[in-house]
Amino acid sequence: MAKRVPWDRETRWRRLDTLLAAVIVLGVLAYMYELMVGSRGLDPVYIAANYGLYVTAVTVNLYMTTVAYAVGMTAGFFLGWLRTIRSVPIKKVVHDFRAFADTSSRSKFVLSGALGLTVAWAGLKYLVRRLGDAYVEIIRGTPLFVQILFAWSILVVNFPGLFTNPTSVAFSAGLLALTANTAGYQAEIFRAGLQTVHSGQVEAARALGFSRLGAMRHIVLPQALRLIVPPLTNEYIGLFKASTLVFILGVQTEITFVANRNAFAGHIFEIFAIVTAIFLLITVVLAKVIQALESRFRIPGLGIQQTRAERPRARPLRLPEAPTP
Amino acid sequence: MIRVEGIHKYFGTLHVLRGISLNVAKGEAVVVIGPSGSGKSTLLRCINLLVEPDEGRVFIEDTQVNRPEVRREWVREQVGMVFQSFNLFTHLTAMQNVMLGLTQVKGIPKDEAAAKARQLLARVGLAVKENSYPAELSGGQQQRVAIARALAMDPKAMLFDEPTSALDPEYIREVLDVMTALAREGMTMIVVTHEMGFASNVASRILFVDAGVVIEEGTPEEVFHHPKQERTRSFVGKILR
Numbered sequence: 001m002a003k004r005v006p007w008d009r010e011t012r013w014r015r016l017d018t019l020l021a022a023v024i025v026l027g028v029l030a031y032m033y034e035l036m037v038g039s040r041g042l043d044p045v046y047i048a049a050n051y052g053l054y055v056t057a058v059t060v061n062l063y064m065t066t067v068a069y070a071v072g073m074t075a076g077f078f079l080g081w082l083r084t085i086r087s088v089p090i091k092k093v094v095h096d097f098r099a100f101a102d103t104s105s106r107s108k109f110v111l112s113g114a115l116g117l118t119v120a121w122a123g124l125k126y127l128v129r130r131l132g133d134a135y136v137e138i139i140r141g142t143p144l145f146v147q148i149l150f151a152w153s154i155l156v157v158n159f160p161g162l163f164t165n166p167t168s169v170a171f172s173a174g175l176l177a178l179t180a181n182t183a184g185y186q187a188e189i190f191r192a193g194l195q196t197v198h199s200g201q202v203e204a205a206r207a208l209g210f211s212r213l214g215a216m217r218h219i220v221l222p223q224a225l226r227l228i229v230p231p232l233t234n235e236y237i238g239l240f241k242a243s244t245l246v247f248i249l250g251v252q253t254e255i256t257f258v259a260n261r262n263a264f265a266g267h268i269f270e271i272f273a274i275v276t277a278i279f280l281l282i283t284v285v286l287a288k289v290i291q292a293l294e295s296r297f298r299i300p301g302l303g304i305q306q307t308r309a310e311r312p313r314a315r316p317l318r319l320p321e322a323p324t325p
Numbered sequence: 326m327i328r329v330e331g332i333h334k335y336f337g338t339l340h341v342l343r344g345i346s347l348n349v350a351k352g353e354a355v356v357v358i359g360p361s362g363s364g365k366s367t368l369l370r371c372i373n374l375l376v377e378p379d380e381g382r383v384f385i386e387d388t389q390v391n392r393p394e395v396r397r398e399w400v401r402e403q404v405g406m407v408f409q410s411f412n413l414f415t416h417l418t419a420m421q422n423v424m425l426g427l428t429q430v431k432g433i434p435k436d437e438a439a440a441k442a443r444q445l446l447a448r449v450g451l452a453v454k455e456n457s458y459p460a461e462l463s464g465g466q467q468q469r470v471a472i473a474r475a476l477a478m479d480p481k482a483m484l485f486d487e488p489t490s491a492l493d494p495e496y497i498r499e500v501l502d503v504m505t506a507l508a509r510e511g512m513t514m515i516v517v518t519h520e521m522g523f524a525s526n527v528a529s530r531i532l533f534v535d536a537g538v539v540i541e542e543g544t545p546e547e548v549f550h551h552p553k554q555e556r557t558r559s560f561v562g563k564i565l566r
Contacts, residue, residue, distance in 0.1 A: 203412060299415050300460050
């Protein structure tokens with residue numbers, strides 16, 4: 001157990017920060033309440049009787065969001081990586097091939113085949129990259145609402161036999177659209193992260209004998225991930241809230257209930273209050289957890305220095321240095 | 326040990342190396358000097374193939390390495406490199422920096438790698454800094470960690486690319502001391518530097534490179550004090566005073 005550090009000035013300010021933030025949030029909420037509900041008041045009996053329904057509905061969103069986010073992250077990483085590489089080294093391909101042909105004793109037939117394959121491979125890589133560009137632009141440029149309907153249409157029109165009931169079609173389509181959407185956005189987040197890591201880091205890794213993939217895994221990605229945690233968190237929260245849109249397909253989410261005016265007439269504000277509270281709770285807790293992780297894994301000396309108080313750690317005794325050999 | 330035969334390198338239309346040849350015997354320390362932009366760094370990078378030469382051949386222990394079928398990763402394991410800007414991995418401690426190549430490239434078990442890393446950090450005089458992150462170290466300390474990191478891979482030769490040019494004057498000494506000790510122990514080294522004291526004491530040969538060609542080659546005494554070429558004379562005159 002870490003020894004409890006007595007509050008220093010920094011820590012006190014930090015506590016005050018948190019308090020102030022809480023006061024502001026609560027103040028804004030109070031104002032929203034006053035503006036929208038006002039003297040009409042909320043029906044506590046309705047809330048007490050029905051909040052469980054909405055909690056259940058939000059778990060559907062949470063589940064969809066998390067699955068879509070995780071799959072989208074994997075796809076987004078590779079897509080983002082792909083997009084960091086802009087040029088096709090045709091010159092290098094030809095040069096390598098010429099060097100190979102010079103030293104090789106293989107027949108003309110084999111060599112021409114090898115050249116064909118090499119050029120085809122370079123061309124394929126080029127094509128995949130341009131497709132990646134197009135994908136990101138399409139995802140960013142069109143509304144999620146349309147994407148959801150599009151995903152649904154694809155499943156219904158192209159795979160009519162795959163699903164046994166409308167609910168599973170709706171759920172799958174929602175998941176597909178959310179995944180495709182977040183992959184596009186996360187690709188850009190990853191691209192930014194990967195491009196921010198200094199090229200000297202890669203060079204040093206390569207000079208030690210790391211492969212391209214090894215350098216990515218052990219040096220670039222760990223650094224990039226730390227840089228992109230805030231936008232990635234943002235993306236998760238955004239996706240979570242956007243996931244409410246899948247109600248249009250009939251997936252049972254909280255908004256479905258809101259939209260179903262006949263069943264819930266007269267309690268619209270209660271429903272909004274419940275949903276708002278659940279979303280706020282989840283996102284605030286999530287943000288706090290991520291914030292803690294962020295300071296735990298932050299790279300010392302990078303960016304604006306945070307206070308030491310946040311990350312106490314055992315430091316070796318500062319002995320006078322041994323003379324160099 | 327290291328042999329370079331007539332290498333040319335183009336960056337676009339820029340002809341950076343114009344047929345450089347170089348032969349470094351085992352245990353030799355060769356210092357490369359020359360004005361900035363003369364291709365010194367590119368020459369070093371061509372040896373461990375961080376930059377692929379467009380023409381010419383590079384040999385390490387009589388194996389031509391710039392052939393497509395030779396794994397580049399293998400080549401770089403044979404030759405350690407130290408950079409002007411250190412390039413320590415910023416998210417890892419000094420110790421982890423030294424260990425990473427051992428565990429991930431060479432596949433050595435963690436405890437063994439840790440023991441070796443400790444030993445190497447002690448060798449460069451940084452045993453007490455093993456848990457410090459690069460940002461918490463001075464430039465000189467960072468560069469010594471970088472040397473330890475390169476040595477950890479048991480390279481057959483070491484390349485130093487202006488290892489002291491990014492350092493404050495007070496830290497240059499400690500890095501040069503480590504390098505001198507390394508040379509005395511018989512490490513094969515190619516050093517791009519403008520530290521004339523170091524070059525005179527340690528180098529078995531000096532290579533003066535300008536505009537991508539070797540202008541003059543000889544012992545420190547010959548190149549610094551009795552240069553044959555006019556260009557060498559004017560360059561040496563500017564840096565020796």
